[in-house]
Amino acid sequence: MLPFNRINRNIRSLKRYRQVLGILIKYGFGHIVEQLNIDYYIELGKRIVSLGTASRELERLTQAARFRLALEELGPTFIKLGQLLSTRADIVTSDVLEELQQLQDHIPAVPTEQIMAQIHQELGYPVEEIFETFEDTPLATASIAQVHRATLKNGEQVVCKVRRPDIQSVIETDTDIMMGMAYLVEKHLPGGDMYDPIGLVKEFRRTIQRELDFSREGRTTERFAANFADDETVHIPKVFWDHSGQTVLTLEYVSGIKISQHKELKEAGLDLKIIARNGADNFLKQVFIHGLFHADPHPGNIHVLPGNIICIFDFGMAGRLDDELKLHLTELLLCVLHRDVDRLIMQLLYSGELHDESNLRNLKRDLTEFIDDYYDILLQDLKIGKLLIDFVEILTEYQIKFPSNLMLLSRALFVMEGMGKQLDPDFNMVEQLRPFAEQIIKDRYSPTTIAKETAQTLQSxxxxxxxxxxxxxEFINRINHNKFKIDLEHRGFERLVNDLDKSTNRISFSMVIGALIIGSSLIMQIDKGPMLFGFPILGLLGYTVAGFLGFGLAIAILRSGRM
Incomplete structure (x- = not known):
């Protein structure tokens, strides 16, 4: 019996659960659903799929493409989960990563009346009393919010980012379903516990709840603004807190040109080479100086203002790096430049990320090949973002854990590097990064840093x-009082018990059917008791019951797919 109370205490919509399973089966993941031992819902899902169109076209697609399409059809919460997974190369393969990076929202715009009602509820006043003008047509529409242009009463031009009215309940329901399925994955799928699916869903729930709070995004925006307050090459939009809250964020409207619109940039008299350099310097300062970087720097979030000034939008997704991770990144680059595999492995050992069970010989071989691939490349052709992504793939293959922010940084750096090359074919990210790396190494081995680390070590x-x-x-006392215990956990053992239970039930059922047939056959040999068409009624009744039971057993076996 499915332990429903354990896996989904807070599920709000059984219909949604059926829909999720039905879509997974539709896109060819029925075998995984079946392994989760949700027999009843498998049947419901098969009925849902049987009512739809044939899936021959889907069968021609790769498994990664079908997974992306399933997430898109499942809606905004699952799209956000896919975006999180696209930063976790330790969990999904490279082909799935590429597909997940193409995830798109297909969400219709919320009617303006509902958006205005949301603003009224959050800010306490009707839209007419807050804004002089408020445009009905949204500038942008996404899974969580949509953006409208408006004018404040004092004439300032702003954009108003408003959370979708029903998105909170949708996300809560879907994350409950995810948590239940994560429990089943960890319990029933072989090796499922290695990826900690429950921990992944908890991380996702925490991340998306933060993203739903626009006041948090407003504070992050102000942190970026404070970090670059003295930098004339960067502009961060101003937050209007009197017109903002948890579900509404009002920002300064900035009219610029997308960084990917090269023709328009040239026509405006802007210098593409300077733009590439300013953009790279801005991002590298975020990473190596402030330790807080924009994790989604696609062209829609980066505009260029007069004077080659970089303007950045949408700080809902930000990554953080501590000093230790900054140092590891710098050491990685130095190891590649100096072709030093042993030093790279020592860095992994020192950071505690390389475990004893890792195959050091094979790891050293793969790292040597990795460094050789990049060693002969000219510095101006070296792609730091691609280098980091390839390095993360090696770590994943050997199950070496690494901070999730490292993958976020790899993707962001890869995108920024690509935009720089498009703006300026001679753009060299290594040269842009060099002064930052040199400063980190200098600070790392400075007398002040060494004295601080020595004091911390002595204190520890x-x-x-x-x-x-x-x-x-305490350890000895526990042993003396027989209180020292070792807990052993059998993972996946319950699935074996369930399978044995099903087999036993079928065997018992078959024995009952066999007994009915044998007993009915013996009764047919006796010419006593009530008769029907010259045969004992009791014998005919036994045959009939055995036939129905046998037919039911055959149908159950065929539906399970296991003969």
Whole structure:
């Protein structure tokens, strides 16, 4: 029996659960759904799919493409999950990563009346009292929000980002379903626990709940503005807090040219080479100086203003890097430039990411090939973003854990590098990065840093020395009082028990049918009791019951797909 209370205590819509399973089956993932032991819902899903059109066209697509299409049909929450997975090369393969990066929202715009009602509910006043003008047609529409242009009462031009009125309940329902399915994946799929699906869904739920809070995005926007307050090459839109809240974010309207519109940039008299350099410097400052970077720098989020000034929008997705990760990135680049595989492996050992079970010999071979692939490339042709992505793929292959922000950075850097090359064929990201890397190495080995780390190490040993005697005493006491326990957990054992239970039930059912047939045959040999057409009624009744039971058993076996 499916432990529904355990896997989905808060599920709001059984219909939505059926819809999710039906779409997964429709796109060719029925075998995975079946492995989750949701027998009842498999039948419901098959009925849903049987009512639709034939899926021969879908069968011609790759599994990665079908997965992307399934996420798009499942709606905004699952699209957001796909976008999260596109940053997790440790979980999905490279072909799936490429497909997930093409995820698109197909969401119709919310009627203006509902948007205005949402603004009224959040800010406490009707739209007419807040804005002088408010355009009905949205500038942009996405899965979580849509953006409208407006004018404040003082005449300032703004854009108003408004959360979709029903999106909160949709996301809560879908994340409940995801949590239930993650529980089943970890429990029933072989090796499912290795990827920590429950932890992944928890991370996704935390991320998307933060994204739903526009006041958090407003604070992030102001942090970026503060970081670049003295940089004349960057402009961050102003936040109007009097007209903002958790579901509404009002920002300064900035009229610029998309960084990908090269013809328009040239016609405006802007210098593409300077734009490429300013964009790269801006992003590298985010990463290596501030440790807070824009994680979704596609051309729609980057415009160019007069004077080759870079204007950045939409800070809903941001990544963070600490000093240690910055140093590791710098060391990786130096290892490639100096062709030093042993130093790279030592870095992995030092960071604690390389475990004992990793195959060091094969890892060293693959890292040598990785470095050789990039060593002979001229510096101006070296693509740092691609280098990081290839490095992450090696880490994934050997199950070496790495911060999720590293994949976010790899993607963002890859996009920024590509935009730089399009603007200026001679653009060289390595030369842009060099002064930042040199400064990090210089700071890392400065006397101040070494003294600080030495003090921290001594403090840690001091704390360890104080707690060690107490821990040893507690350990010995537990052994002396027979309170020392080791817990063993059998993962996947319940699936075997369920399969054995099904087999036992079928065997018992077959024995009952056999007994009915044998008993009815014996009764047919006796000319006693009530008769029908010259045959004992009791014998005919036994044959009839056995026939119905046998037919039902055959149908159940055929539906399960296991003969």
């Amino acid at each position: 040993y001091h704390a360890l020395g104080k707690s060690l005697p107490k821990d040893i005493k």
